Amino acid sequence: MKYDFSKYVDVPGPYLSDPVGFFVPKKAWVEQRKWDIPDVFVVKVAPVGAFITVEDNPNQKLKNEEIRDEVLECIEAGACAFHVHVRDEKGDHCLDVRHYHDVIDPIKEKYDDKVLVCGCPEGGKTIEESTFPLVEFRGIMETAPITVTTVNLTGEVLACTNAQMVQAHVEIMQDVGCVPEIVLHNVGDISLAKRWLIDTGLLKKPYSFRIAMGNPGWGYIEDQFSMIELLPFVFKELKKIDPDCAIMVDMAGRASLHIVTLAMLLGAYGARVGMEDSLYTYPHKDEKISSNRLIVEKTVAIAEALGRKRGTADDYRRFIGIK
Numbered sequence: 001m002k003y004d005f006s007k008y009v010d011v012p013g014p015y016l017s018d019p020v021g022f023f024v025p026k027k028a029w030v031e032q033r034k035w036d037i038p039d040v041f042v043v044k045v046a047p048v049g050a051f052i053t054v055e056d057n058p059n060q061k062l063k064n065e066e067i068r069d070e071v072l073e074c075i076e077a078g079a080c081a082f083h084v085h086v087r088d089e090k091g092d093h094c095l096d097v098r099h100y101h102d103v104i105d106p107i108k109e110k111y112d113d114k115v116l117v118c119g120c121p122e123g124g125k126t127i128e129e130s131t132f133p134l135v136e137f138r139g140i141m142e143t144a145p146i147t148v149t150t151v152n153l154t155g156e157v158l159a160c161t162n163a164q165m166v167q168a169h170v171e172i173m174q175d176v177g178c179v180p181e182i183v184l185h186n187v188g189d190i191s192l193a194k195r196w197l198i199d200t201g202l203l204k205k206p207y208s209f210r211i212a213m214g215n216p217g218w219g220y221i222e223d224q225f226s227m228i229e230l231l232p233f234v235f236k237e238l239k240k241i242d243p244d245c246a247i248m249v250d251m252a253g254r255a256s257l258h259i260v261t262l263a264m265l266l267g268a269y270g271a272r273v274g275m276e277d278s279l280y281t282y283p284h285k286d287e288k289i290s291s292n293r294l295i296v297e298k299t300v301a302i303a304e305a306l307g308r309k310r311g312t313a314d315d316y317r318r319f320i321g322i323k
Contacts, residue, residue: 041303042270042311044081045074049276050093062091073293078300080313081116097136116313119144143179148192185218206321207245214253246319252277269319
């Protein structure tokens with residue numbers, strides 16, 4: 001087939017400043033700086049929480065033996081840590097250490113130091129009631145969250161805190177060798193954590209933060225655009241406080257596995273995943289989480305696809321300063 005190029009005869013062709021150099025190896029490209037992202041990614045599973053019910057997600061497991069089995073399956077799937085809540089005989093959230101032993105003891109007997117236990121020193125009527133499980137499991141519960149704000153649960157229930165309560169929790173945690181995981185539900189929590197815990201010198205380094213924004217009333221993540229704007233902003237503000245702080249991200253609300261993926265891209269050391277804080281597997285579908293194991297498997301697969309290896313319990317300990 002012939003084509004008439006005559007009308008383009010006066011149009012100049014491409015210009016190269018160095019036609020020979022265009023085809024030589026590009027040293028600058030080879031030496032381009034690697035991004036500051038950890039090689040490993042820690043997966044912690046939170047199989048059941050304090051407030052999501054079976055009416056919200058019929059796949060929730062509320063019996064302690066079921067919770068234990070969920071954790072065991074998740075460890076086999078790639079989780080190296082678990083955050084534990086337990087239920088009483090009625091299926092209600094409780095802090096009875098007998099039930100904690102029912103869940104934790106068989107898991108530690110099987111995996112010992114290959115799994116890290118994250119406690120939950122919240123929900124009691126007194127400081128002693130809330131933190132007693134940490135004392136009971138001293139040396140076993142190696143980290144635990146502390147919420148530094150009043151949490152609005154979907155606009156219906158308030159879980160209130162104050163500086164004295166937060167400081168007492170953190171002091172007890174550190175006294176029993178448990179690393180406080182500072183939970184941020186809203187952007188303003190960064191200021192509270194800094195004023196109450198860091199500026200006072202109470203919180204010991206390295207600082208460990210978990211971003212738990214995405215549920216109704218927690219932060220503001222309503223779509224992919226607000227998620228992509230909010231999460232990097234929080235990361236940058238935390239790095240201003242301490243460039244070496246450890247940041248984990250929660251699989252929270254509709255953002256679900258998408259926020260976990262963004263956390264990997266931003267260089268978070270890990271994510272807490274599972275049924276405690278999220279109902280849905282994906283933000284654009286109404287597919288409710290069917291099992292915690294499936295979420296762990298998907299998280300591990302995403303991490304590996306992005307070039308990050310499955311983190312171990314010792315990796316987790318290293319990130320949060322446990323020797």
